[in-house]
Amino acid sequence: MGRTAIVTGGTRGIGAAIAKALKEAGYEVAANYGGNDEKANAFREETGIPVFKWDVSDEKACAEGIAKVEEELGPVEILVNNAGITRDAMFHKMDSAAWRAVIDTNLGSLFNMTRPIWDGMRERGFGRIVNIASINGQKGQMGQVNYSAAKAGEIGFTRALAQEGARKGITVNAICPGYIATEMVTAMPQEVLDKHILPQIPVGRLGEPEEIARAVIFLVADEAGFITGSTLTANGGQYMV
Template identity: 70%
Template sequence: MGRVAIVTGGTRGIGAAIAVALQSAGYRVASSYAGNEQAAEAFRVETGISVYRWDVSSFDACAEGVARVEADLGPIEVLINNAGVTKDTMFHKMTPEHWHAVIDTNLTGLFNMTRQVWEGMRTRGFGRIVNISSINGQKGQAGQANYAAAKAGEIGFTKSLALEGASKGITVNAVCPGYVATEMVSAIPQEVLDRKILPHIPVGRLGQPGEVARCVLFLASDDSGYITGSTLSANGGQYLV
């Protein structure tokens, strides 16, 4: 039987594409979601992938959710930390609520989820963790001090945990997408895309969720065992690291 994988934020956008790619490669996949029950149910019906609702910003909810997944599918061997939110505003207008909503989901959520599976991976001598960061965690972005801080933190988390997991057969890597054609990016006015975003992407287009998913699929595979602590940029050349 295939390895068991969890994708957080796995019923829409990049997360949904990752879940489908893993399923197609033979993994037994669980997708978690936080709030959009209608979208999650439509995703479940369309793909047959099991969906589970919990808030990754809650440690206890993650513990309960992971326990449910393991009871249904078996021990988790692959974790894709994809869940994220944005609360964009210029810093002089940013409130503690703007800050904590993003940090608690995008960064603390990594701890909350990874802590649930880490000891099992250590005991079994195998694990794959892929954290979905962002180009804006690498280069910063006006109006996203909260988001960029969280996504930069994900990269530091990735590197540190990779050092701890290497001797136990666990790899930990990050993928930093650029601008990808998702609901989040679709909310940007076309004029802004045409004038301020696309001209700065050398390949001249937005990325597709499936292109990010293929990066994750490799890092989640047995074949990627010699790659850990790495940050893979999938941004069309917009920012070169």
């Protein structure tokens, strides 16, 4: 059996592409999801990847969900923190509920998901953690103060935790996608995409979820042990750091 991996938000969009790629690469994969039972069940039927439902913003639910995955599939050695939400609004119109929902789900989940598996990774001397951040955590974005703050926090979390895990064989890295052809992005009016989004991207197109998945496969490999604390940008040249 391959190493066991959890992908949060793993039944749709980028997360689904990551889960599929991990399975194809020989890993035992658990796909977490938060709410859409219909999509999750369809994903399970299509891929054969087991799905597990819990709210990543709930610390107790994460601990219980991880325990169930480990009982069924084995110790978690790879974690991809992909789950995230948006609650966009200009800051002068943003309320505390929108702020807390995004911070708790997008950033708080990193603690909730990583803390229960951290001790096991340290004891075994191996671990791979990949946090899916965002271009907007690097450059900021109007109307997304909450989202940009959470994604910037993910990068800081990555860099700090990488230093703690390095001598225990645990790597912690981040990927910052740009505009990716997920349901959320492709639902935008074509005129908006053509006039306002695509002109910002030097390669002239949206990214594909599978392109982010390939980056994850590279970072979680046993052979990638010298790469840690890194932030990999995958944005078609839109923002170069």
